[in-house]
Amino acid sequence: MMSIHAIRIVAALTVVMGLIYITWRWTASLNWDAWWIALPLVAAETYSLIDVALFSLTIWRMSNREVAPTAPQGLTVDVFITTYNEDPELVLETTRAALAIRYPHTTWVLDDGARPEMRAAAERLGAGYVSRGSEWQGKPRHAKAGNLNNALHETQGEFVLILDADQIPRPEILDQTLGYFNNRRVAFVQTPQWFGNVPENDPLGSQAPLFYGPIQQGKDGWNAAFFCGSNAVLRREALMQLGLAGYVEDTERRVSRALTAGRRVLRTARRRPEARDPNVAALLARVEAALAEGSRRLDSGDSFGDATYFVQADVDAAVRTLVARDLEAASADAAALRAELAEFEDEALGDDPAELDAAVDRLVARDLSPLGALESVRALLDAVSVERLHEAQPIMPLSTISVTEDMSTSMRLHASGWRSVYHHEILAVGLAPEDLPSMLTQRLRWAQGTVQVMLRENPLNMRGLSWPQRLMYFATMWSYLSGFAAVVYFAGPLAYLLFGVLPVHALSTAFFERFVPFMVLNQILFVLVAQGAKTWRGQQYSLALFPTWIRACTSAAANVWFGRPLGFAVTPKSRGERRRALPLVWPQAILAVLLIVGCVTGVIRWGFGLSQGLGTVVNIVWAIFDVVLLSVLVGAARYQGYEPRAVADKEEV
Amino acid sequence: MMSIHAIRIVAALTVVMGLIYITWRWTASLNWDAWWIALPLVAAETYSLIDVALFSLTIWRMSNREVAPTAPQGLTVDVFITTYNEDPELVLETTRAALAIRYPHTTWVLDDGARPEMRAAAERLGAGYVSRGSEWQGKPRHAKAGNLNNALHETQGEFVLILDADQIPRPEILDQTLGYFNNRRVAFVQTPQWFGNVPENDPLGSQAPLFYGPIQQGKDGWNAAFFCGSNAVLRREALMQLGLAGYVEDTERRVSRALTAGRRVLRTARRRPEARDPNVAALLARVEAALAEGSRRLDSGDSFGDATYFVQADVDAAVRTLVARDLEAASADAAALRAELAEFEDEALGDDPAELDAAVDRLVARDLSPLGALESVRALLDAVSVERLHEAQPIMPLSTISVTEDMSTSMRLHASGWRSVYHHEILAVGLAPEDLPSMLTQRLRWAQGTVQVMLRENPLNMRGLSWPQRLMYFATMWSYLSGFAAVVYFAGPLAYLLFGVLPVHALSTAFFERFVPFMVLNQILFVLVAQGAKTWRGQQYSLALFPTWIRACTSAAANVWFGRPLGFAVTPKSRGERRRALPLVWPQAILAVLLIVGCVTGVIRWGFGLSQGLGTVVNIVWAIFDVVLLSVLVGAARYQGYEPRAVADKEEV
Amino acid sequence: MKFAVLERNGFTEVSAHGRLNMISAPMLKAEVSRAIELGHRRIVLNLGETEFMDSSGLGALVGCLKAARQAGGDLRIANVREQVQMVLKLTSMDRILTPYGDVEDAYRNA
């Protein structure tokens, strides 16, 4: 292993040179006449420098856990295999491997597809089978997090190994990980995800040797290794404590909010003409008093259980009185009422606190008839009751605020003081997507989930996390903003080659003597850290997939801020019907064409004396570099899927 | 009681009119030619508007606890009377009253002066007596917080009533407060502080009818009533949990920091020429290894108790070896070594985390000889050991981060989820300072303490507090910044009257039609909220004492950021030797003279046609208003102390 | 973990004897569900003989509460041991479920 000291020196130098460069860029280089390209470019460069600085911090304390501690005897372990719609044969292969894990354990197939043939096959092999019960009907399913939470309530082991349906575990996976839990503060041990169906040249960039290597080892050094959803062992007690704390906090907030909102709804309703009917007025007053009494009880220290029981009983009694008196005539017809409330009932069920708040605000703003108000108060009380009726399970150990439940869960675990371990040994072999469309869907989902977490629970503000931990989470989230920078990096050479606009004053020695050392050091740092792993694919994709990253940011923001659906899709695990690739990557195709046209135009403009030689050369080099980056998509689009024979001799890693 | 609705309407109108006014001020009124006065003035006005908005929020939900819940039988209560240097006769009077409290309890005199005659007298009356034990020798005493923490460890009641030495309790004080603890979440009940030795016109502004009334009731409405150091009942379990949590958190941070810092010290020392001696080198390496092993053990989940025991034993053994080998010759002489370390040892004992960090940084930066390095590592380990040797007590239930331990403690209690109660009934009668110097000292200390808390634990960032709670704490802290605004309000009229400079474009109708409604509403709000209480004295002092407020901010900032001492003084409770007043209020005296000169000059300048009539009139009115505000100090300086006979008929309140 | 179900005056008492942890939590849930199916609506969980409770156990209490509420009834806990009460406090679960002193107290206020 390359000495950590050499890495630190290069990292520190890179950041220092970067700071010198960027300071010069901001203070002395900007071409204000072309501010529309100059400012975005310097912003993009600042973005990249911060990215490099966070990367340097990440690898500063790379952990080096050489030998796993011995697993103690007698622990109880559940092995979970999560599946939704994967080929049962695939799931059974994983199940067989899971049953063959050496350390005593119980194997469970968590079938979110609830397929009877899956159950039969799993049980035939001797594995347990869990699918969701009737309590999930009509409730948010929370995808994989929901599947796991459901299984956690059905099983009893002290530890849980989570495997995706296509991750075939090695027999020693538990022996190599359980020992870390001797430290009573360790909540989970993550091992790498490595894919067996990827050729040597990895056209889709499926392997992540930088992430499942220096980056996770670096995060581990700061006690911030990420839980990545599969190939990890978790401590049940840690998850249950998380679920319990989340339940209490959420319930307190929701119930208090519902009592206040309900009173506002009723107060508005009392101003309506229909409320002049003395019966109606008395009823509204009674319900309002019940809500007020509920708030008062909470204030004076009653438990939420007792207070909600009282309020619900009282409101129910009031509404029954109403029905008995046949006052329905006082209101609009039942259909209109339903319509009035339908939107709220859909909305209030969301798991996200912000969504609930928004729904309640809209409800309160609406001018409901007295009966409508009563009904909606009742709906509100149901939706936010102490038994968390809007969810299938009151206690949800795995976080459901994001489609990447794993990152959010590990952040919360770290924030509650738990420790984590990244064990750098391949203990399961998975299957990567084998065509461009599936790969794009998968990347989009990861990016969306990460941005969701960032917007919902910003790690920088999260009490309980140490500052390095905050920065480790932030670094990953920050890296998903690269799409915006990429656009600028593509626009830069075009601006000069097509229009002769240079974002800097001049391509002087002042520029080169600051830029080149930074760039060179940066590349050296990458090479040193990668230790022979192939990181070029990752670099290519981080720029070439810019439309995916941008879409992830905008859709996640629209989801978090305005409650729009994400357009979520499960990663297809087998080659589906082949979709055409071009419709998926047309922005990149257009860009590539533009860049090539730009090169030609640039030469012509130079021939006519419309631009300088140096500027043209630099920008053509830049444009070609961009095209080479984008070219990765050609290989990806033409990739026909994995042919094992061609690389059979390389499969053993 | 004035209807809360009327108050809310006026409060909302005030804030809206204020926003209209300040928006106009920022966007359309600024006289940029006189930016040096225009900008400070608009900033001061913005400050005041925020102050009004926070005040409006405070009184928005004023609690109205009419009848105290019945105190249950059988609770165990300790009554603490805290004294430092007060006249024993005074303390005994309070003790007699405390013994006469109706609810069964144990009375304790907490004598920080450790006066034998005090002990004898207290015991003669039948009260317990507590003073600090030998464990406090040479340790930070933490003033009143230390005195209370010491007593908490010596006593056993479930509840604690805290009384200043001069606060004479009424017999029903416990009957009227203990009932609130039926709510298991209530950590403390605060009652008003009211002073019996204050004449009707209250020349020193001692009574705080606005604070111990609408403001505390308002904070109570947001579950943010403040604990104010005296006349409050606290739940021991709440305080102990706070102390325990603080101990664990602080110890974890300090020990981890010491291990890292120690290794850096040793690494530096190894570069010194003396370290070439193989014995010395071996020793340094051994100690460094011990520290590394300590960090490793912590990382792998060892408890801090076990890890520090191991490290200390190993380092001690190493140092003993060193002494045995008589290597002292290798170092500078012992005196020089002591000098090298003296500064650090003094500093490292501070309770404030930031101070420790700074001290450690300085230590690490120093180029210590190998022996010096070893010694300093040992000192470091002692100072930050798991037994918290730098403090007299490891567990400190009352916060010691500020000279106003009360506010800081209540903030932490609220942040841990405890509730509080403000019971608005005078249940103890105290003694206020009776001369200007004592009063100024007292106000300075309160302000310093509040600013200390704000700088050390900003409530706006404090997880666990609700947003209203954060704002309630912030409001009090914000109000202590008024000194800076006051300077500007005094400078405003001077600028025009002396130099003809107007901070606004023109004194147009545009100004008056925005300013006057805001000002009038603001005063109406005050009158409505005060409900007959005299708040004018408070308003006067909040501006007239501007030098005190400014000094409080600067000294507290210097204390928190640079570790400078506060110049802390105990409030004298009896009339000491009379100090001359003028040296204490000369800035105000000079200002008053300047304002009067300004008025005269203004008239003359107007006579000569050098300024407008309207501007002169407005500014003279403003200047006179300022002088009237300042005039409160004349009465204060001439105040001869309380003459009970003169107001004997008014004493019964 | 052993259970006993006892019809009392106006409510049903379920006593849980032993350690309520990740192993026995599902048993408690099953026991309470059975009682509800048999028509018992107002349930008091007597925890006097429950000597230990971990977070799975606390989770089971919430699960039982939900089951009872959904059937139109309620679940309350009583006779909780001192140290278990402290765990309820430290996890804030006492904000959700009031620990009543005696089984008879649980439904006294309705």
Added chain:
Amino acid sequence: MKFAVLERNGFTEVSAHGRLNMISAPMLKAEVSRAIELGHRRIVLNLGETEFMDSSGLGALVGCLKAARQAGGDLRIANVREQVQMVLKLTSMDRILTPYGDVEDAYRNA
């Protein structure tokens, strides 16, 4: 609360029987101080019979630890009941004091 002090092989065992709360916390501190004055340095607190502990009790453990350390010795805790252990965890006090399984284990590693 009752105490028993027992000289063992290489350490001194102090057993605390009963409820360790705000009333008995000072007694424990006094008992351990007495043992230290009598020359006992390596102390193990056997909490097998300590059925309840509140935060005053936890505070007393820290006080005892400090007394032992200042005398050049150490204090460790052993045989802690499951529910008390959970309170140690929830208050993070297990970060300061390791709860050893058996009294004999406490000084096994020195």
